[in-house]
Amino acid sequence: MERHLEQLDAAAAAWREREWPAPDALLVSGSGLAVELPGATSHRAGLAEVIPLRVRGIDGHPLEFVLLEPLPGRFVAYQRGRLHSYQGYDANDTVFVVRLAALLGARTLIMSNAAGGVHRTQKAGEIVIVNDQINLTGLNPLRGELPPDWGPQFVDMVDAHDPDLGLLAATVAGELDLPCSRGVYAGFAGPTFETPAEVNMARTMGADLVGMSTVLEVIAARHMGLRCLCFSLVANLAAGVTGEKIDHEEVLVASRAASDQIRRILTALLTRSELYA
Numbered sequence: 715m716e717r718h719l720e721q722l723d724a725a726a727a728a729w730r731e732r733e734w735p736a737p738d739a740l741l742v743s744g745s746g747l748a749v750e751l752p753g754a755t756s757h758r759a760g761l762a763e764v765i766p767l768r769v770r771g772i773d774g775h776p777l778e779f780v781l782l783e784p785l786p787g788r789f790v791a792y793q794r795g796r797l798h799s800y801q802g803y804d805a806n807d808t809v810f811v812v813r814l815a816a817l818l819g820a821r822t823l824i825m826s827n828a829a830g831g832v833h834r835t836q837k838a839g840e841i842v843i844v845n846d847q848i849n850l851t852g853l854n855p856l857r858g859e860l861p862p863d864w865g866p867q868f869v870d871m872v873d874a875h876d877p878d879l880g881l882l883a884a885t886v887a888g889e890l891d892l893p894c895s896r897g898v899y900a901g902f903a904g905p906t907f908e909t910p911a912e913v914n915m916a917r918t919m920g921a922d923l924v925g926m927s928t929v930l931e932v933i934a935a936r937h938m939g940l941r942c943l944c945f946s947l948v949a950n951l952a953a954g955v956t957g958e959k960i961d962h963e964e965v966l967v968a969s970r971a972a973s974d975q976i977r978r979i980l981t982a983l984l985t986r987s988e989l990y991a
């Protein structure tokens with residue numbers, strides 16, 4: 715924990731030294747969903763330059779950081795690609811950038827991820843606004859002793875996925891004629907895909923989506939008072955739902971195909987002042 719705090723201090727100091735403006739919001743996308751967004755400033759860096767961790771991308775995607783200014787004076791730190799616990803990162807490392815953004819003053823966390831749909835009625839390519847989550851990773855970034863001024867030890871997780879932001883996102887998507895459904899995201903540790911029995915369990919528990927990210931970031935964000943909004947792309951139907959095998963390549967292809975829809979929604983969303991309220 716001491717190492718984590720020192721690294722966060724160093725990263726915040728480096729951010730200020732670089733004279734990058736403080737972010738109002740943090741946007742984290744899965745590497746397969748990394749899209750170009752408008753408002754990009756000249757502030758762009760590899761993630762390894764921003765955070766003092768050994769950064770390892772997956773699928774050869776570079777992890778990078780872009781500072782956007784979608785509205786005059788509103789800055790969004792955009793992390794393209796994330797650190798997952800299945801890559802061997804501990805829970806604190808997976809939420810490093812969330813904490814860094816919070817310490818720099820960000821009030822909102824926006825995320826996208828690729829997920830498996832647990833219902834036969836879902837389709838690959840569908841976009842879901844997450845309205846709640848189930849943490850099945852066995853991990854929690856709030857274990858241990860954290861600085862008391864960051865937030866309470868026992869964090870209220872009601873409305874962890876902010877209902878007002880969810881409504882705003884649905885409105886923006888509707889205006890673009892890209893209707894989104896709503897659903898509960900169950901986060902597994904991975905990196906194996908779920909077994910069909912695990913998918914049945916998740917569905918029985920009330921989940922609509924299964925994935926390997928996001929839940930720890932939301933916990934860390936709520937701890938520090940950030941409002942959270944998450945878009946899941948249904949990249950495939952989860953194991954056992956259709957009887958077909960899940961292929962990582964297919965997941966990537968479906969993600970890329972839908973990334974343009976995500977890009978359009980995010981582009982419109984980032985220009986809405988309510989996002990920063």
Ligand code: HPA
Pocket residue numbers: 828829830831907908924925926949950951952953960965
């Ligand atoms: N399960 C877990 N994570 C995923 C899946 C899945 O089926 N598809 C994309 N990410």
